[in-house]
Amino acid sequence: MINDKLPKIWYGGDYNPEQWDKEIMNEDLRMFKLAGIDVATINVFSWALLQPSEDIYDFTWLDDIIERLYTSGTYVCLATSTGAHPAWMARKYPDVLRVDFEGRKRKFGARHNSCPNSPTYRKYSERIAEKLAERYKDHPAILIWHISNEYGGYCYCDQCADGFRTWLQARYATLGQVNKAWNTNFWGHTFYDWEEIVPPNALSEERTGDNTFFQGISLDYRRFMSDSLLECYKLEYNAIKKHTPELPVTTNLMGLYKELDYFKWAKHLDVISWDNYPSFNTPTSLTAMTHDLMRGLKEGQPFMLMEQTPSQQNWQPYNSLKRPGVMKLWSYQAVARGADTVMFFQLRRSVGACEKYHGAVIEHVGHEHTRVFRECAELGAELQTLSDKLLDARANTRVGIIYDWENRWAVELSSGPTVALQYVDEVHKYYDALFQQNIQANLISTEADFSNYDIIIAPVLYMVQKGFAKQIEQFVHDGGTFLTTFFSGIVNENDIVTLGGYPGELRKVLGIWAEEIDALYPDQSNQIVLTESWGALHGQYQCGLLCDLIHAEGAEVKAVYGSEFYQGMPVLTVNKFGAGQAWYVASSPEPSFLQGLLGNLCKEKGITAPIPPVAGIEVTTRTTANNSYLFVLNHNDQPTSIELGDLTGTDLITGEPIKNKITLPPKGVLILEKNESTQNSIKS
Incomplete structure (x- = not known):
């Protein structure tokens, strides 16, 4: 269980009430109740509001938002807001700005724009995390801490070059060992001074993407960058734990994201959380594999689905809608694979900038009479009824x-x-x-x-x-x-x-x-x-x-x-x-x-499937000490019959008894709580 303050599958998502007036927030809170939403992730990108200048911090607006959410029955996943530094910081301390792969110094803008080896960024990100933890350490609304957001991206500045050399000294001790590890006798690359080593980018060893002349150098730089970003995370983690040792801490990972070694990161996350954004044509099994990878990061521990879209994305070339039933189907796929939360980005659509066309539970029309809201409310009601059964169930695999x-x-x-x-x-x-x-x-x-x-x-x-x-x-x-x-x-x-x-x-x-x-x-x-x-x-x-x-x-x-x-x-x-x-x-x-x-x-090896395979039907199992739950998900666009053999039990969603054979509607889901007589029939 992630936090026993809320002993159910958490349901909610990212919410940005700082973008709205109080009247709109009041409407949102009313609709949260209708949809069964009980967790809101807030303060993800609010550093500039919390710290308008170097020496001034203002938490009054955040105090009000947390209190209003909690009073209305919504718990809080509290982010540290360090995914984007404030404009004043970039102007006064340009060391926070990254240098890109082409060797160009960034200006203020976008997000994930902070150099992970910037002393300024490390100082102020650690400080804001500690101030938040100290302020809200006793607030009953806080369920979990969310550090930064979707860590990623490399930097090639002089600070990172210095950090890389220090990292290499810790890893190899001597330049002789570096030269041996990288085989620098090739192409006359022998290094005689640490200062001769520079980051591998378009100005040195690499051309585009993964095209490099020296694999050893480029490989170590990827290790170094992953470690550098992890060090930033750990600074905030430790600052938070100093004040709230009992609260779990996470950051949202990105599945198969290439640039960070998530197995190394997982050792420092209390619970894994990740953002799931498949395209309409992503193979079902690839999404399933990614869920299983996230579960595997902590050797089978349930994870958080931190983000998914209720309807459509905004950053792909073609952002199609999720067809009716798909949002619910993909949500249950996450639960089937080990998720103990179902959360969205976002709860209300933004009115401006690049995410105004990213889907949300509450659309721009601003009321509950939409297809998307109805589907979200149906799922919220279902999760209320089955949470106590599935919570903390594991996937036993061989x-x-x-x-x-x-x-x-x-x-x-x-x-x-x-x-x-x-x-x-x-x-x-x-x-x-x-x-x-x-x-x-x-x-x-x-x-x-x-x-x-x-x-x-x-x-x-x-x-x-x-x-x-x-x-x-x-x-x-x-x-x-x-x-x-x-x-x-x-x-x-x-x-x-x-x-x-x-x-x-x-x-x-x-x-x-x-x-x-x-x-x-x-x-x-x-x-x-x-x-x-x-x-x-x-x-x-x-x-x-x-x-x-x-x-x-x-x-x-x-x-x-x-x-x-x-x-x-x-x-x-x-x-x-x-x-x-x-x-x-x-x-x-x-x-x-x-x-x-x-x-x-x-x-x-005696490993068998629980039921015979059927095209387009996904099958998986979660188990507790006393029960086993078979998930059967129909990814087909037509009704599909499935033979269950000797399995009997109860459908957790409908409460109906199930035996022998079922026909699932298009995008339909069965969660079978098996009768005691069939508990041992699933071997895989």
Whole structure:
């Protein structure tokens, strides 16, 4: 439970009453009650109002807003407002302004515009956080602290250059170690003085995006920037905890956001919260995977859905409306995957600037007689009835998929072998193969407790961090099943190739070595030809992107390539290692192959789906100590029948008894509280 002051699934969202007069706020509070809204996130971008000048602080307006919300029955998620510094600060202390990738000094404007290594920004952001905590430490309205907002963006100023050098000294101790880690003998890059090291941007090592001449330098700068922003967060966190140690603290993450290592950040968040903004055509399984990643950041602990739009976004090229039922469906998807809150951006639409066309519970018309409001009110009423059942329920899974931000940076910074290799896409292919079979998986870090899993999948494990290979060897030796893929085991944590043949440190457990890597053009493919039928797999399948040319050295060959000069060479192998087995998939296969492969591996471990898969139907489970809840979500645009087998129970939303078979309407949701006799039927 996030905070037992409000022991239910929290329902609400971002609210900006400072943009409105009191009469409009009174109307909003009336409509909050109609919609079942009980939490408002406030003060997200109000630093300029709280601190109009360097020495003046004014909290009177915030006092009034918090009190009015609480008196009306709405609790507060209180932000620290440090996501955008005030204009006076930028004018008086230009060190707060970032320098962009092109080397240009920013002016005041936009948001996320503060240099994370600016002494001024760190000083005043810590101070405002502490003043807020000291002022509101005893206010009963405050449920949770929300630090800054959607941290992100890199800076390349002289302060960051100095900070980078200090960070490198702490990491490597000597310039000699830096030169070794970065292989600076290449292109005459040897450094003889710390001051010679500069940030990698368009003026030095990088061109655009992830195109860099020196992967080691660029990789370390990403680590440094992630750490720098984290240090800013921790300054505010510690200032708040000094006064309110009992209140949870969070900041809103952004799912698959590339620039920050969220597993490292998660250690410093009391609860994970994140903002979910899929497009209309985002694959359902990719959104599900992102929810599972957010849940996995704290090893299965329920998380907060901090933001989603009730209707439409404003920042994508084409901002379509959520069709009727989609908002509720996607909200329940978050709950199904582990969310203990359903919150929106925003509760009322702004009248000006770039977010005036971003959807809201209360539209510009200003009353409750809208489609969006009616849907939000329906969901609010439903959450009131089922919250006590689902709160703090967990997802018990036996399959873990490794997701590693540093590995992603390294993969996509790599100069070759193909521009088409995208880390998230390859992870998603394996996740989707399980998703389509109603088998749940956790997204986990390389530091997770592997003993909690029967199967661990590590797609494109290009970078092998120190000690990870030994962890995998122990996991497999003890009876686990490990699977990794092409372009794995290539480099160490400094992006230096492990000599002696790919897959480097994983060679022993996998029982293979890779001699070459062939990059296929988009219109090229090869074939995976099974040596014999195995369960759901038989015949041949298409593969592409990359093809590792591997040799078995102890591993059993399960499939070979069907064409090219490496026809007949292994493409799928398994190596028995201790009591377990390690699999290697040497290319990127078509979906049907992955479904068959992972289905077979799960079956061998006794991992089965709770109900048979149906196209367009998402199935997942949350459990408490005493109960199990099956979520069945219909993402189809038509009614869909689903066989439940022997499962019986009660639909938490309607209260109706359920057994054998159901037909869900388009975008419909079933939350089945299983009868005691079927509590043990879900194994995955």
